[in-house]
Amino acid sequence: MKRVKSFILLLILLLCASACMFMADRIQKDEGNIIITEGDIPFGNDKLTYKLYTPKDASSTNKAPAVLLLHGYQNDHETCAAYAIELARRGAVVLCLDEYGHGSTTAGLIERGYVNHKVSVNYGNDSEKDGTFAPIKSTIRYRVLMNFSNLSFFNDHYSKDSDGNSITDSSCGGSLAYEYLSGLPYVDSKRMAVSGHSMGTWSSWSVAADFAGTDIAPKAIVLQCGELFRDSVYDTGKISFNNVLLLQAKYDEFSYFRDYQRTVSDELLKTPLRCEFLGTSAANAAWNKTFGNFSDGSARRMELLYTNHRLTTHNSKGLAVALEWFDQAIDLPKNIAYTDITAINKEYLVLAAMLCILFAMFPLMNFLMTFYLFSDVEKDLPSEETIPSFGSRFKGGLLTILLSGASFPFMTQLGHALLPLPENIFRMTVGNGFLSWYLLLIVIMLISSLIRRIRNKKNNVKTDSFDFPAFLGSLILSICMVGFVYLVNWIYTLVFDLDLRFIWPFFKPFNGIRILQFLVYLPVFLCFYLLNNSKIMRDMRIRATYRKGIFGFIGTWLHNFILMAGGVLLIVLLEYIPFFLEIGPGADVLFGSTFGGPFMSILILFVPQVLFFSILCTYCYRRTGKVYTGALVAAMLACWIVTGGSSFL
Numbered sequence: 001m002k003r004v005k006s007f008i009l010l011l012i013l014l015l016c017a018s019a020c021m022f023m024a025d026r027i028q029k030d031e032g033n034i035i036i037t038e039g040d041i042p043f044g045n046d047k048l049t050y051k052l053y054t055p056k057d058a059s060s061t062n063k064a065p066a067v068l069l070l071h072g073y074q075n076d077h078e079t080c081a082a083y084a085i086e087l088a089r090r091g092a093v094v095l096c097l098d099e100y101g102h103g104s105t106t107a108g109l110i111e112r113g114y115v116n117h118k119v120s121v122n123y124g125n126d127s128e129k130d131g132t133f134a135p136i137k138s139t140i141r142y143r144v145l146m147n148f149s150n151l152s153f154f155n156d157h158y159s160k161d162s163d164g165n166s167i168t169d170s171s172c173g174g175s176l177a178y179e180y181l182s183g184l185p186y187v188d189s190k191r192m193a194v195s196g197h198s199m200g201t202w203s204s205w206s207v208a209a210d211f212a213g214t215d216i217a218p219k220a221i222v223l224q225c226g227e228l229f230r231d232s233v234y235d236t237g238k239i240s241f242n243n244v245l246l247l248q249a250k251y252d253e254f255s256y257f258r259d260y261q262r263t264v265s266d267e268l269l270k271t272p273l274r275c276e277f278l279g280t281s282a283a284n285a286a287w288n289k290t291f292g293n294f295s296d297g298s299a300r301r302m303e304l305l306y307t308n309h310r311l312t313t314h315n316s317k318g319l320a321v322a323l324e325w326f327d328q329a330i331d332l333p334k335n336i337a338y339t340d341i342t343a344i345n346k347e348y349l350v351l352a353a354m355l356c357i358l359f360a361m362f363p364l365m366n367f368l369m370t371f372y373l374f375s376d377v378e379k380d381l382p383s384e385e386t387i388p389s390f391g392s393r394f395k396g397g398l399l400t401i402l403l404s405g406a407s408f409p410f411m412t413q414l415g416h417a418l419l420p421l422p423e424n425i426f427r428m429t430v431g432n433g434f435l436s437w438y439l440l441l442i443v444i445m446l447i448s449s450l451i452r453r454i455r456n457k458k459n460n461v462k463t464d465s466f467d468f469p470a471f472l473g474s475l476i477l478s479i480c481m482v483g484f485v486y487l488v489n490w491i492y493t494l495v496f497d498l499d500l501r502f503i504w505p506f507f508k509p510f511n512g513i514r515i516l517q518f519l520v521y522l523p524v525f526l527c528f529y530l531l532n533n534s535k536i537m538r539d540m541r542i543r544a545t546y547r548k549g550i551f552g553f554i555g556t557w558l559h560n561f562i563l564m565a566g567g568v569l570l571i572v573l574l575e576y577i578p579f580f581l582e583i584g585p586g587a588d589v590l591f592g593s594t595f596g597g598p599f600m601s602i603l604i605l606f607v608p609q610v611l612f613f614s615i616l617c618t619y620c621y622r623r624t625g626k627v628y629t630g631a632l633v634a635a636m637l638a639c640w641i642v643t644g645g646s647s648f649l
Contacts, residue, residue: 054088
């Protein structure tokens with residue numbers, strides 16, 4: 001009976017997920033009015049991959065305007081889906097690119113190029129004397145990452161160095177994709193535009209510069225959290241930009257998108273950089289107002305959005321303003337209200353599908369555990385008499401939270417760019433940040449475990465021994481559970497051109513490069529989650545662990561979640577409370593802008609992951625009596641998230 005119930009629940013969740021994906025697919029295809037294709041553009045020994053949205057009525061005799069969309073750092077083409085769907089609904093052909101080092105594109109970020117210097121203020125305002133134009137001599141990935149805002153159309157002072165290095169393609173493949181898009185037989189190449197988010201805004205500037213003065217020059221540029229530059233940093237006689245809209249996030253975690261100021265305020269409007277961009281005086285500068293004219297390409301606007309960096313891609317106000325901007329510049333064929341936005345519904349449906357599939361692992365586990373192969377997985381929980389005292393748990397829990405929180409900003413940033421790892425092996429940039437943080441915590445947990453064992457031995461206290469049959473069964477069970485998620489996700493990408501995510505990449509099918517990276521990083525993730533679960537769920541367990549029913553589960557889960565996520569939750573408060581109080585991002589204020597940016601903004605993605613992992617691990621521990629299954633599944637999923645969709649060098 002238990003086997004049947006588990007199978008029925010599994011089937012129900014699978015059907016619910018599939019229904020959500022079907023409806024999401026109908027939204028992205030506008031009920032059949034948009035044709036979606038995926039493909040690649042070969043160059044050299046590599047390929048650029050893309051997703052193309054084509055209105056059904058676009059043809060060689062009815063050519064449509066076109067827009068190239070460029071995602072931000074740690075994202076892929078699907079992050080552009082909101083803009084793509086809404087533009088395609090209104091009659092534009094839209095190409096969403098996987099830029100260098102992202103998605104399924106095979107060329108790494110290193111193809112962008114790099115120089116041995118960095119600039120820490122607005123370009124044109126830097127100097128060697130005050131250290132704002134400074135040499136850098138660390139790892140290659142550090143130089144690449146520190147050069148994101150150095151563009152290939154800048155003058156040689158910024159785009160080249162004395163060692164012969166150069167910024168070779170700051171469009172990250174965008175210019176090649178733009179040229180490909182312009183050559184499609186159903187595209188009106190004289191009505192084209194480009195838009196990007198974050199890293200993609202630098203790519204957008206570069207695409208526009210590459211085609212400036214040509215018949216296919218972009219008629220509009222929409223920057224979703226972008227950086228502005230003085231005319232003095234490039235050759236203004238050869239390069240001009242048409243109709244530029246800047247969507248400014250009020251709470252942007254990245255300093256260069258705030259002009260290196262701590263907050264986005266009205267004072268920002270009065271700076272020479274912003275006034276030069278708007279083409280007006282400080283007295284007349286204003287948010288949410290268009291300056292210049294679309295007819296001669298001089299239109300400029302800065303739209304202030306009350307959101308943060310990552311959420312700008314799906315901000316409804318920003319999207320509506322951008323749609324109107326595109327319409328005025330390239331004349332979108334279909335007259336649909338700019339505020340009529342359906343794309344966000346697709347995101348919620350895919351989120352629901354992802355949650356259904358993840359929670360479907362629970363009945364799948366129960367179903368599989370009814371078979372003899374997994375008979376060794378289920379064990380009794382340790383004796384309730386061995387629960388540690390409240391004082392011991394409190395001290396251990398507080399130390400766990402403080403150590404994980406205090407080390408997060410520093411160790412992730414160290415691994416992200418500076419840790420001297422073999423860069424031809426450890427190629428995941430953000431992955432290296434988590435690798436560094438996990439390695440430190442692994443060392444601390446190993447020392448703590450050793451001290452505990454010595455103390456228990458001295459006091460003749462029995463400690464849990466490693467149960468190999470249970471571990472082996474749990475390993476096979478975990479592979480089945482994660483394999484189920486991967487198989488379903490792979491089928492969805494084939495049938496619906498959608499993977500399990502919410503706005504940003506979570507579970508993306510691997511290509512050859514990424515499956516190898518998964519295997520490289522997996523041992524560290526396994527070690528971390530096994531030790532972390534052992535410390536939190538076994539060594540600091542509470543009486544609720546033994547209480548059956550929903551209240552016992554909730555009590556246990558809440559305890560485990562606080563210990564697993566408490567440190568990063570403290571960092572979230574540290575980062576955003578000062579920001580919302582108009583002081584500035586906490587990391588920037590306390591530690592400097594070096595420790596702000598990527599790993600602060602990624603917390604809004606990381607905390608929900610830990611939330612789910614705490615539910616998963618709590619359920620598995622109460623169900624099996626061992627930490628093995630929950631820890632192994634969480635480690636595989638976490639490693640998949642880091643290596644499946646994020647950037648590589």
